[in-house]
Amino acid sequence: MTPLLSARAVRKTYGRGVALVRAVDEVDLDVATGETVAIMGPSGCGKSTLLHLLGGLDRPDSGQITLAGKQVSRLGERGLARMRRSAVGFVFQAFHLMDELTAVENVELPALLAGRPPRAARRRALELLDRTGLADRARFLPSALSGGQRQRVAVARALANEPLIVLADEPTGNLDSAATLDVLRLFDGLHDAGQTLVIVTHDSRIAATADRLITMRDGAFVDETRLTGGTAGSLGKLAGLES
Amino acid sequence: MQQEVILAMLAKEPTHGYELRARLRLALGPVGEELNAGQVYVTLTRLEKAGLVASETTPGVSERPDRKVYGLTPEGQQRVAAWLTEVSWPKPDLTEFHLKLTAAFAARLADPIAIIDAQRRELLRRLRDAQRAALTEPDVSDAALLLEGIVLRLQADLRWLEACERTWTTRRNTR
Secondary structure (H helix, E strand, C coil): CCCCEEEEEEEEEECCHHHCEEEEEEEEEEECCCCEEEEECCCCCCHHHHHHHHCCCCCCCEEEEEECCEEHHHCCHHHHHHHHHHCEEEECCCCCCCCCCCHHHHHHHHHHHCCCCHHHHHHHHHHHHHHCCCHHHCCCCHHHCCHHHHHHHHHHHHCCCCCCEEEEECCCCCCCHHHHHHHHHHHHHHHHCCCEEEEEECCHHHHCCCCEEEEEECCEEEEEEECCCCCCCCHHHHCCCCC | CCHHHHHHHCCCCCEEHHHHHHHHHHHHHHHHCCCCHHHHHHHHHHHHHCCCEEEEEECCCCCCCCEEEEEECHHHHHHHHHHHHCCCCCCCCCHHHHHHHHHHHHCCCCCHHHHHHHHHHHHHHHHHHHHHHHHHCCCCCHHHHHHHHHHHHHHHHHHHHHHHHHHHHHHHHCC
16 A cells, blocks of 8 residues: 655755754655654654654755655645645644634634635534534633643644644643643544544653654664554553462 | 452452452453452462451352352451551562663673663553553543553653663763
8 A cells, every 4th residue: 555645765954064964864754544653752853854844844855755646845835835734734842823813713724724615614623623622612712721722722723624644743742741641532532533643752652652653863763663563461460460 | 469459458348259359340440351350269268268368158049159258357457457557669670671781782792772772662562552541441440540650650661761772872872
């Protein structure tokens, strides 16, 4: 099966000469439809840069990125903007919500920008807020919401245009442990609903929701592992219950 | 399972073996799934021999077999009281892994970073399993609290592995 998203020999550098930083160094990646992939690594390893390249927020110096059969690198500025709007959903660490818009207005915004009829956009936005457990917060401004709620609004917004793929950059980075749990539940639900997800993080909890985990260091992938398929021990053993 | 646990679970009131198992299942949730019934009865028998538990057989009604009700003896009650005030906490077994890294590096037998990576993969798989179980457990259940403990411990181990990785990367690069 052809992967939904693939990257080949993708490279991005900053600076030059002795100050040259290889933020992303010849990375290959395939993501299948419905798969959740987590990319972990210390800060500065290049994982956020990679995510930006995958989502068309930035262009690689060299290499190819293909999303649903389309070569992202061949798209012009307008084509790239259209792809970001319709095919990709972004979730950021700092939520990036519009402070002057209510939750439901934030969520419907991408659909309106994509030219959807306002009533359809509103209906979809309310559905998504319901799905993220925020139906009763639809008319609240972000300032009246907790961090966890804001991130759930941001996830709902990322889903507004039914994206092929959701890219999340450190989605639990600003959250306390209870709010992290809400976001974990939400991502788990998206995964079960067949949404394709790429998460870059250094939070092991959200990384552990993935099917596949990639470790990144100094711009390159150094380790990859499948988390599905069970462990050597049982839950009982983990808890110190001898049997 | 520790004998004292079974003893303590009888402290509320004397009870049948199957009721005891039900209490354990409730407290453990998915963690207790592989707890086998035989184990509980074997422990009860041992406790009875040790004089910590006494049993009484209630005659069966019609087709039902006789059932044993287990209760604490005064010695059993004393043991439970002592156990509750004991401070015991399982030792985190980090020394072995720590020495594995040290020895591998010193003898140039293996790359400590590769050993750390392998360990991390295993811990993340465990974290995934524990977390999936935790997410499906209702918030108020006793088992959810136990699962949270497992998840937090695994997170702590993973953070320690990060520290190991930083240190050993530096050592390897400056060798």
